[in-house]
Amino acid sequence: xxxxxxxxxxxxxxxxxxxxxxxxxxxxxxxxxxxxxxxxxxxxxxxxxxxxxxxxxxxxxxxxxxxxxxxxxxxxxxxxxxxxxxxxxxxxxxxxxxxxxxxxxxxxxxxxxxxxxxxxxxxxxxxxxxxxxxxxxxxxxxxxxxxxxxxxxxxxxxxxxxxxxxxxxxxxxxxxxxxxxxxxxxxxxxxxxxxxxxxxxxxxxxxxxxxxx
Amino acid sequence: xxxxxxxxxxxxxxxxxxxxxxxxxxxxxxxxxxxxxxxxxxxxxxxxxxxxxxxxxxxxxxxxxxxxxxxxxxxxxxxxxxxxxxxxxxxxxxxxxxxxxxxxxxxxxxxxxxxxxxxxxxxxxxxxxxxxxxxxxxxxxxxxxxxxxxxxxxxxxxxxxxxxxxxxxxxxxxxxxxxxxxxxxxxxxxxxxxxxxxxxxxxxxxxxxxxxxxxxxxxxxxxxxxxxxxxxxxxxxxxxxxxxxxxxxxxxxxx
Numbered sequence: 001x002x003x004x005x006x007x008x009x010x011x012x013x014x015x016x017x018x019x020x021x022x023x024x025x026x027x028x029x030x031x032x033x034x035x036x037x038x039x040x041x042x043x044x045x046x047x048x049x050x051x052x053x054x055x056x057x058x059x060x061x062x063x064x065x066x067x068x069x070x071x072x073x074x075x076x077x078x079x080x081x082x083x084x085x086x087x088x089x090x091x092x093x094x095x096x097x098x099x100x101x102x103x104x105x106x107x108x109x110x111x112x113x114x115x116x117x118x119x120x121x122x123x124x125x126x127x128x129x130x131x132x133x134x135x136x137x138x139x140x141x142x143x144x145x146x147x148x149x150x151x152x153x154x155x156x157x158x159x160x161x162x163x164x165x166x167x168x169x170x171x172x173x174x175x176x177x178x179x180x181x182x183x184x185x186x187x188x189x190x191x192x193x194x195x196x197x198x199x200x201x202x203x204x205x206x207x208x209x210x211x212x213x
Numbered sequence: 214x215x216x217x218x219x220x221x222x223x224x225x226x227x228x229x230x231x232x233x234x235x236x237x238x239x240x241x242x243x244x245x246x247x248x249x250x251x252x253x254x255x256x257x258x259x260x261x262x263x264x265x266x267x268x269x270x271x272x273x274x275x276x277x278x279x280x281x282x283x284x285x286x287x288x289x290x291x292x293x294x295x296x297x298x299x300x301x302x303x304x305x306x307x308x309x310x311x312x313x314x315x316x317x318x319x320x321x322x323x324x325x326x327x328x329x330x331x332x333x334x335x336x337x338x339x340x341x342x343x344x345x346x347x348x349x350x351x352x353x354x355x356x357x358x359x360x361x362x363x364x365x366x367x368x369x370x371x372x373x374x375x376x377x378x379x380x381x382x383x384x385x386x387x388x389x390x391x392x393x394x395x396x397x398x399x400x401x402x403x404x405x406x407x408x409x410x411x412x413x414x415x416x417x418x419x420x421x422x423x424x425x426x427x428x429x430x431x432x433x434x435x436x437x438x439x440x441x442x443x444x445x446x447x448x449x450x451x452x453x454x455x456x457x458x459x460x461x462x463x464x465x466x467x468x
Contacts, residue, residue: 112304114266115317115366116292129307 004175012164016183019160020149022078023191026085027143033086034093041094042101042123052098055091063088063149067156085149089142096138099133136199140192147188151180161187183202215279217374217406218265220243222281223274225260234260235271236430244279245404246375247397249411249421251453257430258410262376266295278374279368293317296367296375296405300382302359304351310336310362311347321392335365357388364396377409381416393420414457418442426450 005012041048056067066084074080104127112126130133154162159182168176219242224260225235235257253375263269267288274369283291294341304313312331318328336343338365339361351359360380381389397420400407411417417424418438426434426441426449434446445451 059276104302105301107301107303108305109303110268111297111299111363112305114268114292114297114299116289116320118289121320126305 001175001178004179011172012179012183015159015161015164015180016187018128019147019150019162019187021182022081022085022153022158022160023143023187026082026089026146026150027139028091029082030086030089030142030146031139034090034097037094038088038097041098048098052091052094055087057185058087059091059185063152064155067153071156076157078158080156081150081153084153085146088149089146092142092145093138096134096141097131100134100138101127103134104130133199136195140195143191143195144188147184147191151184215244216241216277217244217246217279218408219275219277219280220261221277223261223264223271223276225257225264225269233257233427233430235264236272238430238432239274240425240432240435242406242408244406247400247407247409247420247422248321248422248425249409249417250425250427251414251417252427253412256427258425258427259378260414261427262378262408262410265374266292266297273404293321293370294372294374296370296372298360298363298367298375298380300379302363304362304366305357306342306351308350310341310349310354311343312349313351313362314366314369319334321370323370331369335368338368339365339385356384357392359382360384360392374406375405377407379410379412381399382411389416398422414453415460418457426453433467 037051041051042088048178061069063084066087070080070083074083108126108130109122116123139149150158150160151162151165154160154166161180163180164176165180165184168180179190220238220240223235223238224233227235238261250261258325260269264271265278265283267283270284278291278294304310305316308316314332314335315328315461318331323331332347333343336346341358341361346354346358346362351362354362363380367377384392393416409417409420411420418441421438423435423437424441425432426446428449434441434450436444436446441450443455445454
């Protein structure tokens with residue numbers, strides 16, 4: 001096992017970076033699109049359930065099948081992989097984003113509207129800051145899922161740690177299977193931890209509650 | 214005196230309800246009055262209040278503030294001219310006490326110095342030392358202090374009309390009595406028009422220069438507290454007054 005690491009550390013490093021690249025590009029695109037869908041859903045409540053239902057349906061399709069379905073459209077490689085990953089993320093992100101906005105105390109929103117905030121001001125000044133923790137939860141879940149599904153994307157030549165994993169499976173090379181799995185697991189843990197840390201760092205000081213006088 | 218608030222045959226019903234929440238109501242409130250609206254839950258008192266700052270739109274009829282039909286004015290502008298205090302207080306938990314009070318001045322794009330001076334003035338007015346409380350977060354205050362800040366926030370842009378929806382409903386009785394007295398003093402010194410919703414008859418009679426008594430979407434009586442007690446308009450008002458008197462008798466027993 002260690003021998004493989006010593007002789008192939010450059011391959012492993014390259015695959016890890018490639019994997020990270022897929023994950024980060026996916027994250028960036030997913031966030032932009034999910035933000036758009038969140039806006040649409042929060043403005044038009046009637047279609048929110050429909051959009052969410054649609055994404056949950058797509059989410060239930062096995063990733064290998066979704067990759068295969070897209071090959072005729074976008075071919076083999078990273079583009080297809082990232083497209084699929086972005087689509088999967090929409091369900092996880094949108095669900096948490098909408099839940100976050102919905103969880104904001106109704107009386108706080110009423111006070112904000114009642115004092116004369118426009119809908120955009122209510123969203124930016126009140127709802128977004130208060131929903132931030134739930135947003136981060138969604139992003140963390142989506143990222144961990146992306147790291148794991150991205151390994152499967154190696155089956156359509158998208159590169160990344162999945163390449164090493166699949167190579168190992170094909171040639172019965174246990175060292176490759178081991179390092180491929182371990183590194184993708186570590187990557188998932190690292191990204192999750194980093195996002196968790198960012199969320200905590202960025203929090204305004206939440207003092208302890210003083211009992212009512 | 215100017216007519217601050219005028220309802221002209223206002224009706225409002227909610228979907229799924231056959232009865233009107235507010236049923237063909239007309240009344241006039243003069244500037245500087247302290248009007249309490251008394252009624253049991255579901256009588257339409259909150260609906261009536263929320264139509265003044267257009268959180269609800271009437272189905273029929275007109276509402277005038279200082280002679281101006283509010284349906285013709287931009288809704289955001291109407292609300293920024295009116296102070297609004299609710300029972301749940303609704304302070305923004307992620308913003309400091311000072312920031313909460315400064316919210317409407319900021320929306321109106323006041324200059325920073327003017328806003329700062331106003332925040333300190335209001336904190337002093339509600340009895341919270343500005344230096345100590347300005348940078349605290351709402352969760353660091355007691356319930357009574359939070360509602361004081363809620364009141365200061367509503368007063369920030371010096372609105373001529375204040376709407377208060379059971380503001381002391383969730384506050385313990387000792388603090389509530391103190392807040393009631395403080396609010397009365399504030400009203401005497403400011404000559405603002407107050408519309409104050411409550412389900413507590415003692416609070417309504419104590420606070421109001423005139424009292425609106427509502428039931429099932431109708432105004433049963435709109436009169437001074439003294440007149441309501443001496444000349445209740447109908448059976449419902451009589452039973453309300455009697456319920457308060459019964460409470461008094463209850464306390465007599467302990468003397």
